[in-house]
Amino acid sequence: MRILVQEAPFDLGAETAAFAAGRKDMGAIVTFTGVVRDLPDDPLEVMEIEHYPGMTESALSDIAEQAVARFRLGDALVIHRFGALKPGEMIMMVATAAPHRKDAFEGAEFLMDYLKSRAPFWKREVTRQGADWVQAKDEDEDALTRW
Template sequence: MRVVVQEAPFDFGAEAEAFASARTDMGAVVTFTGVVRDLAGDRLDAMEIEHYPGMTQKALEAIADEAIRRWSLGDALVIHRFGRLTPGERIMMVATAAPHRKDAFEAAEFLMDYLKSRAPFWKKEHGTDSAGWVAAKDEDEAALDRW
């Protein structure tokens, strides 16, 4: 398992290739990457992501450990960026490896849902005419109910 919290951009292709080729005993590898998107109805100039380093690392490791235990994963990868990001930049990546695809897909979805709602990051959107902190969304919290 590898959990990385970093400011610098990451190379999705290189990360995915390294992850997938590391475990020849796994039959399924699932990857997901989140990208900063423009605001609906307003132009997003940037998203600023803040965190507390030690706290964030421990929280992400706990979420990844839970996924590994629940789905008997062979491996998991979580990369999450912080700092100032602009639309189109990669914000995070999740990869899971399991003997079978069902476990790899479910574990990846679990990681994405929990990272969205439980990872201690604070996001501020800077638009053309406004700036504001991103509030928790009811639908993101509701997504946790299935786990």
């Protein structure tokens, strides 16, 4: 299991290849990559992401350990960036490996739902009109109820 919270961009292909390398005991590897998207009415200049070092990594490790145990994962990877990100930049990546695809998919979805709604990151959208903190969305909270 690997948890990375970093400011620098990551290489999706290299991370996926490294995660998948030598997996003879896993029948499924699932990856998901989140990308900063533009805003429809007022173009996003930058998304600023803040976190508390140490606390964030610990929280992500805890949820990844839960995912590994709950979905019988052979491994999990979580990469989440912080700092100033522009539309189109990768913000996060989740990868899961499991003997069977259902567990790999569900483990990845579990991690993604947690990252979207409960992970200790604070996001601010900066546009020409100003800056606003991103508020939690009901549908993101609702997604957690299935777990």
